[in-house]
Amino acid sequence: xxxxxxALSELSALLGSRLITAGGDLRSHGQNESWFPETPPDAVxxxxxxxxxxxxxxxxxxxxxxVVAWGAGTSLEGHALAFDGGVVVDFARMNRVLEVRPGxxxxxxxxxxxxxxxxxxxxxxxLMFPVDPGANASIGGMAGTRASGTTTVxxxxxxxxxxxxxxxxxxxxxxxTGSGARKSAAGYDLTxxxxxxxxxxxxxxxxxxxxxxxxxxxSAAVCxxxxxxxxxxxxxxxxxxxxxxxxxxxxxxxxxxxxxxxAGTAFPELPHLMVEFHGSDASAAEDARRFGxxxxxxxxxxxxxxxxxxxxxxxxxxRHGAYRTCIASRPGCMGMVTDICVxxxxxxxxxxxxxADIAExxxxxxxxxxxxxxxxxxxxxxxxxxxxxxxxxxTLTRRLAERAVRLGGTVTGEHGVGVGKKGLMPLxxxxxxxxxxxxxxxxxxxxxxxxxxxxxxxx
Amino acid sequence: xxxxxxALSELSALLGSRLITAGGDLRSHGQNESWFPETPPDAVxxxxxxxxxxxxxxxxxxxxxxVVAWGAGTSLEGHALAFDGGVVVDFARMNRVLEVRPGxxxxxxxxxxxxxxxxxxxxxxxLMFPVDPGANASIGGMAGTRASGTTTVxxxxxxxxxxxxxxxxxxxxxxxTGSGARKSAAGYDLTxxxxxxxxxxxxxxxxxxxxxxxxxxxSAAVCxxxxxxxxxxxxxxxxxxxxxxxxxxxxxxxxxxxxxxxAGTAFPELPHLMVEFHGSDASAAEDARRFGxxxxxxxxxxxxxxxxxxxxxxxxxxRHGAYRTCIASRPGCMGMVTDICVxxxxxxxxxxxxxADIAExxxxxxxxxxxxxxxxxxxxxxxxxxxxxxxxxxTLTRRLAERAVRLGGTVTGEHGVGVGKKGLMPLxxxxxxxxxxxxxxxxxxxxxxxxxxxxxxxx
Numbered sequence: 001x002x003x004x005x006x007a008l009s010e011l012s013a014l015l016g017s018r019l020i021t022a023g024g025d026l027r028s029h030g031q032n033e034s035w036f037p038e039t040p041p042d043a044v045x046x047x048x049x050x051x052x053x054x055x056x057x058x059x060x061x062x063x064x065x066x067v068v069a070w071g072a073g074t075s076l077e078g079h080a081l082a083f084d085g086g087v088v089v090d091f092a093r094m095n096r097v098l099e100v101r102p103g104x105x106x107x108x109x110x111x112x113x114x115x116x117x118x119x120x121x122x123x124x125x126x127l128m129f130p131v132d133p134g135a136n137a138s139i140g141g142m143a144g145t146r147a148s149g150t151t152t153v154x155x156x157x158x159x160x161x162x163x164x165x166x167x168x169x170x171x172x173x174x175x176x177t178g179s180g181a182r183k184s185a186a187g188y189d190l191t192x193x194x195x196x197x198x199x200x201x202x203x204x205x206x207x208x209x210x211x212x213x214x215x216x217x218x219s220a221a222v223c224x225x226x227x228x229x230x231x232x233x234x235x236x237x238x239x240x241x242x243x244x245x246x247x248x249x250x251x252x253x254x255x256x257x258x259x260x261x262x263a264g265t266a267f268p269e270l271p272h273l274m275v276e277f278h279g280s281d282a283s284a285a286e287d288a289r290r291f292g293x294x295x296x297x298x299x300x301x302x303x304x305x306x307x308x309x310x311x312x313x314x315x316x317x318x319r320h321g322a323y324r325t326c327i328a329s330r331p332g333c334m335g336m337v338t339d340i341c342v343x344x345x346x347x348x349x350x351x352x353x354x355x356a357d358i359a360e361x362x363x364x365x366x367x368x369x370x371x372x373x374x375x376x377x378x379x380x381x382x383x384x385x386x387x388x389x390x391x392x393x394x395t396l397t398r399r400l401a402e403r404a405v406r407l408g409g410t411v412t413g414e415h416g417v418g419v420g421k422k423g424l425m426p427l428x429x430x431x432x433x434x435x436x437x438x439x440x441x442x443x444x445x446x447x448x449x450x451x452x453x454x455x456x457x458x459x
Numbered sequence: 460x461x462x463x464x465x466a467l468s469e470l471s472a473l474l475g476s477r478l479i480t481a482g483g484d485l486r487s488h489g490q491n492e493s494w495f496p497e498t499p500p501d502a503v504x505x506x507x508x509x510x511x512x513x514x515x516x517x518x519x520x521x522x523x524x525x526v527v528a529w530g531a532g533t534s535l536e537g538h539a540l541a542f543d544g545g546v547v548v549d550f551a552r553m554n555r556v557l558e559v560r561p562g563x564x565x566x567x568x569x570x571x572x573x574x575x576x577x578x579x580x581x582x583x584x585x586l587m588f589p590v591d592p593g594a595n596a597s598i599g600g601m602a603g604t605r606a607s608g609t610t611t612v613x614x615x616x617x618x619x620x621x622x623x624x625x626x627x628x629x630x631x632x633x634x635x636t637g638s639g640a641r642k643s644a645a646g647y648d649l650t651x652x653x654x655x656x657x658x659x660x661x662x663x664x665x666x667x668x669x670x671x672x673x674x675x676x677x678s679a680a681v682c683x684x685x686x687x688x689x690x691x692x693x694x695x696x697x698x699x700x701x702x703x704x705x706x707x708x709x710x711x712x713x714x715x716x717x718x719x720x721x722a723g724t725a726f727p728e729l730p731h732l733m734v735e736f737h738g739s740d741a742s743a744a745e746d747a748r749r750f751g752x753x754x755x756x757x758x759x760x761x762x763x764x765x766x767x768x769x770x771x772x773x774x775x776x777x778r779h780g781a782y783r784t785c786i787a788s789r790p791g792c793m794g795m796v797t798d799i800c801v802x803x804x805x806x807x808x809x810x811x812x813x814x815a816d817i818a819e820x821x822x823x824x825x826x827x828x829x830x831x832x833x834x835x836x837x838x839x840x841x842x843x844x845x846x847x848x849x850x851x852x853x854t855l856t857r858r859l860a861e862r863a864v865r866l867g868g869t870v871t872g873e874h875g876v877g878v879g880k881k882g883l884m885p886l887x888x889x890x891x892x893x894x895x896x897x898x899x900x901x902x903x904x905x906x907x908x909x910x911x912x913x914x915x916x917x918x
Contacts, residue, residue: 103804175891180867181800192651341640345562408639416644432634442901
């Protein structure tokens with residue numbers, strides 16, 4: 001679809017040179033981290049204030065023009081691609097910390113700030129925003145996809161760490177949800193509704209976040225296991241004995257092999273757990289010691305303490321870089337990253353079946369994940385322009401989704417729906433998916449906000 | 460309004476003797492814990508299965524008959540009173556534990572089970588459902604009002620501990636929200652939307668709850684402070700130093716005096732904190748010791764350890780009984796309990812202003828609350844049949860609500876909206892309240908579910 005010329009000229013009058021309608025900027029906002037084809041929008045807007053976002057949306061509403069929010073472009077299911085054309089709203093210029101409230105351990109930010117930039121700004125306060133999805137995503141994007149990641153086992157998902165939002169609705173009106181209070185029973189949880197709605201119900205223009213104290217002490221370790229079931233049993237026993245893990249990550253033997261080849265490490269080519277503890281000097285050491293005992297009782301091998309900050313940073317850089325390292329291990333490939341989450345008691349089974357599927361379908365797919373949450377990913381390394389291999393990969397993701405639902409879990413633990421997983425929504429939600437569509441129609445009756453994502457409005 | 464006779468006969472055919480249309484059962488379902496007048500419904504239904512609830516709602520939908528969910532009748536804002544007549548659905552016969560999943564630390568329950576009954580059933584598993592609003596509420600009712608309470612500072616609100624729901628919609632259809640996975644990014648958070656919706660969007664017929672390990676060790680203490688600000692400063696400093704409190708409760712000097720008179724204790728007539736720590740023997744003792752140091756630095760007096768289980772139980776029985784003890788201290792009175800929640804940095808100010816208001820308005824209103832969350836209550840002790848005093852009490856609650864919003868908080872931290880706080884919703888939410896109404900109309904277009912509560916559908 002081509003955008004209405006009047007709409008473009010009104011937007012141009014509003015934003016001047018901050019509305020881009022040609023050139024590389026369109027292309028770069030049509031690219032993404034995953035396997036979806038390049039899909040440039042008609043225009044890219046760079047608003048600087050909530051007022052501008054509100055006016056922009058009001059203009060688009062009058063002209064029936066799609067509006068798609070854009071954070072850091074790190075989403076994996078095509079969330080921010082303008083498949084129906086329209087305006088991509090890039091929040092790069094709304095990236096400020098508006099207020100730090102140390103006494104309340106809160107911060108108010110604009111959506112365009114990235115989590116790394118936010119934590120850099122917070123460093124001197126002794127506080128941190130702990131949610132860590134790996135990528136240096138924007139906070140607005142993390143809210144939109146209900147991001148979580150390596151620290152969720154201790155600090156919760158982004159939902160658990162958002163107290164309040166400012167949101168521009170589909171008609172341009174601005175509302176506030178939540179407050180600075182840590183909890184509320186004052187009506188429907190609109191904050192929770194907008195978080196994870198992927199820009200389909202409103203555009204988030206401000207967020208009040210819950211912060212946590214920077215840990216006084218951190219201890220970390222990496223250990224290998226003879227098989228994945230032993231690693232999962234270690235995690236279950238650790239959780240049940242109440243040892244508070246700040247991170248507990250799993251990588252399989254394929255990832256270990258790729259790390260060794262790409263990063264020059266010398267891990268045994270076996271499943272590994274990478275674990276971190278936060279606390280006082282005494283408690284972090286004690287937690288680590290108790291974890292070590294549990295791990296040993298399940299046959300852990302080669303238990304290595306990352307005792308220095310450098311060792312620890314190296315460990316987590318490696319884990320965070322796993323996606324790119326895996327992609328780089330097959331030159332010229334593109335990634336398709338799966339993402340299911342199951343009850344932890346079914347995790348070993350889910351991973352074993354998935355590995356068998358990957359072998360049967362002759363795919364390359366290292367597995368890693370947030371084992372404390374029952375959430376894992378297979379990073380499928382696909383040749384570009386190989387539709388036959390892409391079809392096998394889609395067979396795998398479909399089987400994986402069916403497995404997630406059969407085992408009592410969800411088709412996406414943290415990546416979200418976008419377009420990539422929309423087809424799986426009826427499988428997981430049944431008639432509840434239609435309830436989501438009713439909410440979409442109630443809040444965005446003309447369907448201008450990120451159309452085609454999450455729900456099917458014609459239901 | 461009188462119920463349609465056909466509706467009644469259809470319901471009677473469905474439920475037989477489990478549909479009550481006359482007598483004391485109607486009256487007892489028209490009473491409540493607070494100052495609202497007795498409001499008997501037209502009928503009380505006792506369904507035993509989700510299927511029956513679904514059929515019941517479908518019958519009511521065909522006849523435009525109001526449906527009001529009833530748990531344990533302990534809500535405080537008139538949530539479960541059938542002001543428009545219709546059927547009260549009492550979940551007393553849907554009160555079973557359906558499945559315990561120890562490996563996943565989850566339990567599946569019906570809504571009618573009370574939190575005490577649930578924890579009694581869980582005792583042998585080493586697990587517990589920690590949310591504790593004081594009253595022995597039903598789990599379904601706690602979900603409906605987004606309850607929290609004394610342990611929320613450590614374990615979160617009921618929202619944080621519900622993974623999945625089964626819900627009967629306004630047309631009788633049954634949906635499932637959430638899953639057994641600890642987190643999900645699969646679309647709109649319907650679980651979060653139904654939690655706190657007070658039966659206005661659907662009837663919860665099953666809940667999957669997150670459980671926690673019973674603490675290996677518990678330590679508790681009570682200490683007095685020269686003034687309330689010193690108590691709040693102690694709590695802020697404790698939170699910031701990362702000492703994990705399982706409970707931290709405040710009672711004012713009036714409550715201390717009432718305890719002394721009614722329970723035979725000998726507390727100094729000063730503000731008090733009551734605090735509890737959960738952990739291993741070593742960590743609970745260490746946390747308590749560190750807390751003691753913080754409290755002393757803010758001038759705490761008379762620091763008493765409740766070292767035995769009996770002492771500790773006595774302490775919390777007293778705190779839990781505070782509402783009834785306060786009511787009993789003024790014979791024949793009725794209670795009006797306020798409930799605001801503010802950022803903790805504004806809590807001392809909020810309490811001081813409220814005390815001044817209570818004095819100015821010549822009311823009796825002891826203050827207590829969940830100080831770690833910034834949430835407090837004034838228990839206004841009102842003469843029955845004294846409209847002039849009731850009017851002054853309403854002035855107080857209005858001022859309190861305005862204060863909450865001015866200080867960046869919420870008009871209800873945990874009691875919910877019902878009818879009692881509906882008039883305050885525009886003050887807190889502005890245009891966002893209309894968004895709630897849009898959601899209500901989308902999910903319950905004929906307005907049969909708990910009509911008149913939370914939202915104004917004619918907006």
